[in-house]
Amino acid sequence: MRAASASQRVPTSLQFICKSCKALSNVQTFEQASDGAYFCRCESCGTKNQVVHTGQTPSQPGLLPVTGVIQ
Secondary structure: OOOOOOOOOOOOEEEEEOOOOEEEEOOOOOOEEOOOOOEOOOOOOOEEEEOOOOOOOOOOOEOEEEEEOOO
């Protein structure tokens, strides 16, 4: 039996709608900007969407509210 690879993708259920391209995107990771704001990158266009960090993990279902775009 093989051990699971550390680079294996975890299925995601947490999503957001990109403010730039309006695509529905899966949350891969939460990143934090220098000002403390949390953001997720859009899978389609790569835009950094500032999201409300609710404490959910990417594997939990839900739609995150997007409050803006980080330049």
